Amino acid sequence: MEVRKVLLSEDEMPRQWYNILADIKMNPPLGPDGQPVKPEMLAPVFPMNLIEQEVSTERWIDIPEGILQILKIWRPSPLVRALFLEKALDTPARIYYKNEGVSPPGSHKPNTAVAQAYYNKEFGIKKITTETGAGQWGSALSFACCQFGIECKVFMVRVSFDQKPYRKSMMEAWGGHCVASPSTETEAGRQALAKDPETPGSLGIAISEAIEAAVSDKSGTTRYSLGSVLNHVLLHQTIIGLEAKKQLEKIGEYPDVVIGCAGGGSNFAGLAFPFVLDKINGRDLEIYPVEPAACPTMTRAPFVYDHGDTARYTPLLPMHSLGHAFVPPPFHAGGLRYHGMAPTVSQLVTEGIISPKAVRQLEAYKAGVQFARTEGVIPAPETTHALAYVAQEARKAKEEGREKVILVNFSGHGLLDFAGYDKYFSGKLDNYALSDEQLAEAESAFADFPKPQHLKSR
Ligand SMILES: *Cc1c(COP(=O)(O)O)cnc(C)c1O
Numbered sequence: 088m089e090v091r092k093v094l095l096s097e098d099e100m101p102r103q104w105y106n107i108l109a110d111i112k113m114n115p116p117l118g119p120d121g122q123p124v125k126p127e128m129l130a131p132v133f134p135m136n137l138i139e140q141e142v143s144t145e146r147w148i149d150i151p152e153g154i155l156q157i158l159k160i161w162r163p164s165p166l167v168r169a170l171f172l173e174k175a176l177d178t179p180a181r182i183y184y185k186n187e188g189v190s191p192p193g194s195h196k197p198n199t200a201v202a203q204a205y206y207n208k209e210f211g212i213k214k215i216t217t218e219t220g221a222g223q224w225g226s227a228l229s230f231a232c233c234q235f236g237i238e239c240k241v242f243m244v245r246v247s248f249d250q251k252p253y254r255k256s257m258m259e260a261w262g263g264h265c266v267a268s269p270s271t272e273t274e275a276g277r278q279a280l281a282k283d284p285e286t287p288g289s290l291g292i293a294i295s296e297a298i299e300a301a302v303s304d305k306s307g308t309t310r311y312s313l314g315s316v317l318n319h320v321l322l323h324q325t326i327i328g329l330e331a332k333k334q335l336e337k338i339g340e341y342p343d344v345v346i347g348c349a350g351g352g353s354n355f356a357g358l359a360f361p362f363v364l365d366k367i368n369g370r371d372l373e374i375y376p377v378e379p380a381a382c383p384t385m386t387r388a389p390f391v392y393d394h395g396d397t398a399r400y401t402p403l404l405p406m407h408s409l410g411h412a413f414v415p416p417p418f419h420a421g422g423l424r425y426h427g428m429a430p431t432v433s434q435l436v437t438e439g440i441i442s443p444k445a446v447r448q449l450e451a452y453k454a455g456v457q458f459a460r461t462e463g464v465i466p467a468p469e470t471t472h473a474l475a476y477v478a479q480e481a482r483k484a485k486e487e488g489r490e491k492v493i494l495v496n497f498s499g500h501g502l503l504d505f506a507g508y509d510k511y512f513s514g515k516l517d518n519y520a521l522s523d524e525q526l527a528e529a530e531s532a533f534a535d536f537p538k539p540q541h542l543k544s545r
Pocket of ligand 1: 349350351355422470500
C-alpha cells in the first residue's frame with residue numbers, strides 16, 4: 088500500500104525555529120537618514136522582544152511553551168501524498184502537500200499570529216493593529232489575539248472588504264474589529280481617498296494606516312503587527328518546513344523540488360528555508376517561489392531599496408519591488424497583491440539559490456479546480472498559484488520520465504473565497520498582465536533611493 092498521509096505526534100513537533108539570517112548575508116534596512124536602522128528606532132511600532140528576534144542571527148531559536156500549546160490545536164499539520172492528482176496528471180512524480188489549511192482561520196498565517204500575540208502579551212501590549220489583504224491575516228491575528236485577551240484592529244483592503252464580507256464576520260467572531268482601507272480614521276487613509284475616492288485600496292496603503300494607528304495611540308500599549316515580509320514572521324513559519332522534513336524522513340523521501348506561492352514570502356519561506364539550508368550546504372534541489380503574473384515582483388521587478396508601505400512610514404528594505412505606490416490590478420488572490428517581497432527571499436533570488444516563477448490567473452484557477460476534483464480539498468486562490476506550477480513540474484517529470492519528488496505548501500483552503508471561483512466558472516476572469524510601461528511607471532517610486540549591494544552568501 089502506498090502512503091497516503093504522514094502524521095507526527097505532538098511530541099515530534101519541532102521545539103525550535105530555523106533562522107536563515109545565520110546563513111545568508113543581508114543588506115541592512117535603512118532609516119530616513121540613509122543609515123542602517125537601529126533596533127530602538129522600531130520600538131514605537133513593535134515590542135522589543137520581537138525586534139530582538141527580527142535582528143537575531145542565532146541559527147536556532149526556542150519556541151516558547153505558551154506558543155506550542157496553542158499551535159497544538161491544529162499542529163503538527165498533515166503531509167499528504169496527492170495520489171489522485173498524480174493520477175490525473177499522469178505523472179511519474181510523487182507529489183506531497185503540506186496542508187496548512189487545517190488551522191482554525193484556514194491558512195498558515197496563525198503560525199506567526201500566535202507567536203506575535205504571545206510576545207506582545209509578554210511585553211504588556213493591550214492592543215494590536217494590522218492590515219489585511221484577502222482577510223486571511225486579519226482573521227489569523229483576531230484568532231491569536233483572542234487566545235491571549237488582546238484587542239485587535241484590522242484595516243482591510245477595500246476591494247477584498249467588498250468581495251469577502253464573511254472574512255469580516257470571521258474576525259468579529261474572534262472579537263477583532265475590521266474597517267475598510269483606505270479609511271477616514273488615519274492621515275494616510277484620508278490622503279489616499281483624496282487622491283482617488285474610488286480606489287480599490289492596496290496592502291501598501293493599509294499598512295500605512297495600521298502603523299499610523301499604532302504609533303499615534305498615546306497609551307503606549309498599542310503596537311503594530313505584520314503578517315509577512317519581515318524576518319521574524321518568516322522565522323515563525325519555518326515550523327512548516329521543519330515538520331515536513333521529519334514527515335518525509337519517516338517515509339524515506341527527500342524533495343527534488345520545493346514549491347510555494349509567494350505574496351510577501353512567508354508561507355513559501357516557512358516550507359522552503361529548512362531546505363534552503365540543505366542547498367546552501369551542498370544538497371542538490373530546486374526551490375521555486377511562485378507569484379502571479381499580474382503582480383510580478385521577483386520575476387520582473389528589480390532588487391532595490393524601497394518602502395514596505397505607500398505612505399513611506401517603514402524603513403527602506405532591500406527587496407524586489409514594483410514600487411511602494413503600486414496598486415495592482417484587482418485579480419482574485421488578495422494575499423499575493425503586495426508590491427514588495429521579503430528581503431530574505433529577495434536575497435536568495437538575487438543569489439540564484441531559489442528560482443522564482445510566475446503563473447497567470449486562469450492557469451492558477453484551472454489547477455485549483457483540478458486539485459478540488461481530485462484531492463477534494465478546495466484551495467485558496469493564492470494556493471492555486473503554487474498548484475499551477477506543481478502541474479507544470481509534474482508534466483516535465485513525465486516528459487523526462489523521472490520519478491521526481493515534489494513538495495508543495497498548501498497554504499490555505501478557499502472556503503471563504505468563492506467570489507473568484509464563481510467568476511472563473513462563469514468565464515468572467517481575465518489574465519491580467521502588466522505592460523512594460525506600467526512597470527516602468529511603478530518603478531519610478533524608488534528611482535532616487537540608495538541601491539543595495541549584491542552580496543554573496545556562499
Ligand atoms: C496570505 C496568504 C498567502 C500569501 O502570503 P505569503 O506571506 O506570501 O505566504 C498565500 N496563501 C494564503 C492562503 C494566504 O492566506
